[in-house]
Amino acid sequence: MQKExxxxxxxxxxxxxxxxxxxxxxxxxxxxxxxxEFIGEIIIVDNGNSxxxxxxxxxxxxxxxxxxxKIGLNYARNTxxxxxxxxxxxxxxxxxxxxxxxASGIIDGHSNDGIFCVGGAVLVNKKDSVKYxxxxxxxxxxxxxxxxxxxxxxxIYPPYFLIGANMSFKKQAFDKFGLFDTELDRKGKNxxxxxxxxxxxxxxxxxxxxxxxxxxxxxxxxxxxxxxxxMRRLFWQGISDYIMVNKRGLxxxxxxxxxxxxxxxxxxIKTLIAYGHFFESLCMFIRQLGFKYGRIYLNRKQEAGIKPxx
Numbered sequence: 001m002q003k004e005x006x007x008x009x010x011x012x013x014x015x016x017x018x019x020x021x022x023x024x025x026x027x028x029x030x031x032x033x034x035x036x037e038f039i040g041e042i043i044i045v046d047n048g049n050s051x052x053x054x055x056x057x058x059x060x061x062x063x064x065x066x067x068x069x070k071i072g073l074n075y076a077r078n079t080x081x082x083x084x085x086x087x088x089x090x091x092x093x094x095x096x097x098x099x100x101x102x103a104s105g106i107i108d109g110h111s112n113d114g115i116f117c118v119g120g121a122v123l124v125n126k127k128d129s130v131k132y133x134x135x136x137x138x139x140x141x142x143x144x145x146x147x148x149x150x151x152x153x154x155x156i157y158p159p160y161f162l163i164g165a166n167m168s169f170k171k172q173a174f175d176k177f178g179l180f181d182t183e184l185d186r187k188g189k190n191x192x193x194x195x196x197x198x199x200x201x202x203x204x205x206x207x208x209x210x211x212x213x214x215x216x217x218x219x220x221x222x223x224x225x226x227x228x229x230x231m232r233r234l235f236w237q238g239i240s241d242y243i244m245v246n247k248r249g250l251x252x253x254x255x256x257x258x259x260x261x262x263x264x265x266x267x268x269i270k271t272l273i274a275y276g277h278f279f280e281s282l283c284m285f286i287r288q289l290g291f292k293y294g295r296i297y298l299n300r301k302q303e304a305g306i307k308p309x310x
């Protein structure tokens with residue numbers, strides 16, 4: 001198969017509980033038939049130098065491990081881009097598995113004229129019995145992954161969107177639009193986000209494609225289904241929102257109604273309280289608090305001599 005029709009699968013990884021098991025399952029799914037036919041290489045980006053390199057690279061000659069010592073998901077993603085040798089660079093989280101037709105779906109999506117970005121659905125693995133707490137709703141689910149996806153292949157328009165757990169780009173997109181913004185997305189225990197969305201927003205909307213065959217499955221860990229985690233997640237979401245608006249302006253921001261005290265916001269709060277959704281109401285205020293703190297967060301980074309990069 002020609003080089004332009006093969007995928008560089010990039011897996012950024014940072015040391016966490018059961019990480020090695022998750023990586024093993026992901027690699028197996030990528031190298032299973034028929035996915036392996038379309039995989040040119042699997043690049044595991046070790047963010048923080050914590051992997052047993054020899055064990056991974058001995059599994060298959062297409063696997064290579066590269067190290068990125070600067071802690072941050074977007075540092076790792078950028079290292080993956082620079083290391084990629086094939087025309088399509090696909091990013092996958094280290095705690096998922098890909099479907100049987102994932103790779104062919106990515107290739108099919110990129111075969112459409114002028115397309116720079118292709119992604120698919122991120123679904124909960126049906127093999128895993130997930131028991132959601134009573135307070136959990138689609139509002140919270142969208143801060144893990146989108147609760148709904150289009151039913152048909154095509155240009156993806158709001159309210160649908162792609163996320164970093166399952167997104168791919170023609171390598172020339174990075175020549176045209178730059179690399180991922182290293183001020184955004186996960187940095188160790190900091191729950192920053194928006195790095196994937198910010199990069200996709202640089203690409204014209206008619207160049208971003210949804211492919212229903214390119215499905216991946218994620219296991220939701222129990223710690224993500226706790227009130228403590230979700231409050232932290234929404235606070236850091238607010239900080240991430242501030243950084244995003246500070247860099248790109250408010251006009252292009254996707255969630256304007258949830259970061260300011262508007263009539264829409266208070267009507268939403270009133271409805272939630274009327275139906276007894278008190279925790280969701282609290283988390284909406286926590287996101288606002290994070291947004292307000294975002295200015296202080298950026299100022300402190302600048303005072304520490306850490307200049308914003310992209």
